[in-house]
Amino acid sequence: MQLSDRITGGMLVALGAASAWSGSLLPAVPGQDVGPAAFPMIIGFGLMGCGALIAIGIGRSFEVDDLDEPAPKTGPLSGLRVLIPPALLLFYALAADTLGFLPTAAIMVLLGAKALGAKWPLAISMAIIGPVLVHLAFYKLLRVPLPPGLLPAPW
Amino acid sequence: MDAVIEGFRLVAEPDVLIAIFLSAIYGLVVGSLPGLSATMATALLVPVTFWLSPIAAIATIITASAMAIFSGDIPGALLRIPGTPASAAYTDEAYAMTRKGQAELALGAGLWFSAIGGIVGTLSLMLLAPALAEIALSFSTYEYFWLAFLGLMCATLVARSSPIKAIASMLLGLLISCIGMENPAGTPRFTFGIPDLLGGIEPIPALVGVFAVSEVMRAMATAEPPKLPDRKFGSILANQWMLTKKYQWPMWRGNFVGIIIGVLPGAGADMAAWVSYAMSKRFSKEPEKFGTGHPEGLVEAGASNNASLASGWVPSLLFGIPGDTITAIAIGVLYMKGLNPGPTLFTERASSMYALYIIFILANIIMIPLGIVMIRLASRVLRAPRSSVMPLILLLCAVGSFATGSNVFSVMLVGVFGCLGYAMEKNGYPVAALVLGIVMGSMVETNFITSLIKSDGDVLPFFERPVSSILAGLTFAALLWPLGAWAWARFPGRRRRTAAAAE
Numbered sequence: 001m002q003l004s005d006r007i008t009g010g011m012l013v014a015l016g017a018a019s020a021w022s023g024s025l026l027p028a029v030p031g032q033d034v035g036p037a038a039f040p041m042i043i044g045f046g047l048m049g050c051g052a053l054i055a056i057g058i059g060r061s062f063e064v065d066d067l068d069e070p071a072p073k074t075g076p077l078s079g080l081r082v083l084i085p086p087a088l089l090l091f092y093a094l095a096a097d098t099l100g101f102l103p104t105a106a107i108m109v110l111l112g113a114k115a116l117g118a119k120w121p122l123a124i125s126m127a128i129i130g131p132v133l134v135h136l137a138f139y140k141l142l143r144v145p146l147p148p149g150l151l152p153a154p155w
Numbered sequence: 156m157d158a159v160i161e162g163f164r165l166v167a168e169p170d171v172l173i174a175i176f177l178s179a180i181y182g183l184v185v186g187s188l189p190g191l192s193a194t195m196a197t198a199l200l201v202p203v204t205f206w207l208s209p210i211a212a213i214a215t216i217i218t219a220s221a222m223a224i225f226s227g228d229i230p231g232a233l234l235r236i237p238g239t240p241a242s243a244a245y246t247d248e249a250y251a252m253t254r255k256g257q258a259e260l261a262l263g264a265g266l267w268f269s270a271i272g273g274i275v276g277t278l279s280l281m282l283l284a285p286a287l288a289e290i291a292l293s294f295s296t297y298e299y300f301w302l303a304f305l306g307l308m309c310a311t312l313v314a315r316s317s318p319i320k321a322i323a324s325m326l327l328g329l330l331i332s333c334i335g336m337e338n339p340a341g342t343p344r345f346t347f348g349i350p351d352l353l354g355g356i357e358p359i360p361a362l363v364g365v366f367a368v369s370e371v372m373r374a375m376a377t378a379e380p381p382k383l384p385d386r387k388f389g390s391i392l393a394n395q396w397m398l399t400k401k402y403q404w405p406m407w408r409g410n411f412v413g414i415i416i417g418v419l420p421g422a423g424a425d426m427a428a429w430v431s432y433a434m435s436k437r438f439s440k441e442p443e444k445f446g447t448g449h450p451e452g453l454v455e456a457g458a459s460n461n462a463s464l465a466s467g468w469v470p471s472l473l474f475g476i477p478g479d480t481i482t483a484i485a486i487g488v489l490y491m492k493g494l495n496p497g498p499t500l501f502t503e504r505a506s507s508m509y510a511l512y513i514i515f516i517l518a519n520i521i522m523i524p525l526g527i528v529m530i531r532l533a534s535r536v537l538r539a540p541r542s543s544v545m546p547l548i549l550l551l552c553a554v555g556s557f558a559t560g561s562n563v564f565s566v567m568l569v570g571v572f573g574c575l576g577y578a579m580e581k582n583g584y585p586v587a588a589l590v591l592g593i594v595m596g597s598m599v600e601t602n603f604i605t606s607l608i609k610s611d612g613d614v615l616p617f618f619e620r621p622v623s624s625i626l627a628g629l630t631f632a633a634l635l636w637p638l639g640a641w642a643w644a645r646f647p648g649r650r651r652r653t654a655a656a657a658e
Contacts, residue, residue: 002581002582003582005582008582008584012323012327015327015330016326019330019333019345022345023344026342026344027342029340032608033607033608033611033612034604034607034608034612035340035342036338036339036340036342036344038603038604038607039329039333039338039600039603039604040330040333040344040345043326043329043330043333044330046322046326047323047326047327047330050319050320050322050323050326051323053319054317054319054320054323058319059317059318059319059320059637060317079376081375081376082372082373082375082376082577083372083574084372084375085368085371085372085375085549085570085573086368086372086570086571086573086574087570088549089368089549089552089553089566089567089569089570089573090567090570092553092566093553093563093564093566093567093570094563096557096563097563105550105553105554108546108549108550108553109546109547109549109550110546111546112371112542112545112546112549112550113542113543113546114542115375116374116375116379116541116542116545116546117379117542118540118542118543122540122542122543123542126543126546126547130546130547130550131550134547134550134551134554138202138554138558141206142202142203142205142206142558143206144202144554144557144558145561146554146557
């Protein structure tokens with residue numbers, strides 16, 4: 001995910017231009033000089049300016065490298081591993097209503113633990129204990145509605 | 156006086172005391188785990204606060220954040236991995252002390268001076284906030300606009316990264332805050348036809364995504380940190396009194412700097428620690444000892460980051476402008492619990508304010524015994540494998556964001572913000588500035604647009620009132636300082652001459 005400043009700066013310029021342009025299309029409030037368009041347009045121009053400065057490399061001298069970036073994991077597809085957590089969240093959002101909280105959460109914890117290199121016994125016991133504890137805390141104690149789905153909790 | 160007694164009564168309720176105790180343990184454990192910051196600990200607490208009484212809700216946030224800022228020092232000293240970003244400034248120093256066999260002294264200093272900093276910071280909150288409330292009563296939209304803008308500019312100074320990238324992050328946050336129809340005109344903006352976006356982006360899913368999910372993502376890409384060897388500790392607090400007497404001045408300077416940085420809207424504990432550590436080195440009689448395991452910087456910066464935590468509540472309580480990312484969360488909770496920030500809070504809800512001060516003091520006092528227990532158990536807690544902690548954090552993100560938004564859309568939003576936070580962090584864009592932009596966006600816009608409407612599009616009234624002109628000056632100073640620093644670095648001749656003059 002490490003991109004050059006040129007690319008991120010360019011992306012910001014594009015985003016700023018898009019926001020200024022679509023901001024300018026917003027309908028004005030009759031009888032007033034400043035309406036909903038003003039703020040997005042100011043931000044848009046600001047973003048374009050910052051993006052341009054970043055792209056040409058101004059301000060780089062202020063950046064401090066982290067003391068000790070932990071060693072990255074190597075291996076095929078290691079770059080894609082970082083997308084596992086958002087993918088699991090997406091899975092939760094899509095599956096929780098039909099599968100129910102307990103199975104969905106168990107799958108999520110199991111896959112997450114395996115992805116981080118847990119051994120099977122640890123991953124499975126985590127996947128059983130974790131969701132039950134979270135369900136007890138949120139459903140019983142805090143009364144957050146959690147979807148029952150296929151496997152409703154016995155309490 | 157009645158209000159004080161009422162404040163004590165509010166804190167003495169059993170649910171408040173239990174909340175303080177449990178959130179203290181939670182804060183200590185989460186803060187000590189590398190990668191899990193104090194802000195994340197607080198953000199994950201928000202759904203829990205829904206079901207607590209107002210005082211208990213605030214108590215959990217105050218206690219958990221104070222504990223997490225201290226306990227971030229533990230892995231810093233033992234593993235050279237800061238538990239929270241606020242400990243990063245002096246991690247090398249603390250680790251050097253551990254290698255010299257002074258782990259007890261380093262950890263004890265972290266604990267002792269954190270507690271002192273927290274208490275001194277609380278005293279400043281008690282003195283400053285009611286005094287400033289008097290002035291704040293006369294503030295109009297112009298002052299509020301400048302204050303919010305100043306807060307945003309300070310947030311860009313926090314990061315040790317390119318100020319332009321920080322400003323870009325902040326603008327991105329402001330742009331995200333434009334989404335929805337919660338603007339002065341009530342026009343739906345940037346909703347792309349998605350009904351869930353009409354209500355705007357709530358700060359909590361954004362915070363949880365940026366601070367928690369992105370951390371789980373980072374864990375996926377990096378190797379597991381080293382395990383802590385089992386270790387027996389001697390007395391933790393021995394010699395701390397000696398350090399207090401020896402480094403009395405640095406300690407007070409640390410407290411003072413922490414308070415000032417905390418009061419500044421937008422700048423928090425991380426910045427306080429970096430500034431104080433640098434100041435300690437600059438003004439020390441023995442600067443050559445820094446970096447070799449010298450406690451002086453630890454004393455000053457350890458006091459400073461906890462002092463800033465308490466004084467960060469000053470702008471939050473008075474103006475609803477967050478002092479840092481932790482109080483950005485706290486403001487949301489204050490609104491939810493009917494304690495709307497504003498100068499009248501100190502007159503109308505005085506007993507609640509006294510309760511808040513008492514909780515702060517109490518949290519910093521119980522920090523010492525609980526912190527000692529935590530240090531002694533640290534090798535056990537830190538041995539919990541990351542592969543068991545991170546999936547649970549992810550599950551809590553999902554459940555917590557579902558609880559705040561009551562729809563699956565906010566769960567997806569958390570995932571999106573996780574990716575955004577991860578990508579930004581990787582490329583040197585500070586995420587704290589993004590978050591403060593999101594939190595303060597609608598406030599900046601409302602005050603800016605209403606001021607412009609009041610003045611008929613004229614910008615002069617923004618500078619005419621005395622307080623607003625001072626705030627405007629401060630804001631422009633914050634905006635222009637990178638330029639000054641750059642120019643300073645560009646003219647080596649001048650710098651050499653000043654260096655010669657200084658010698």
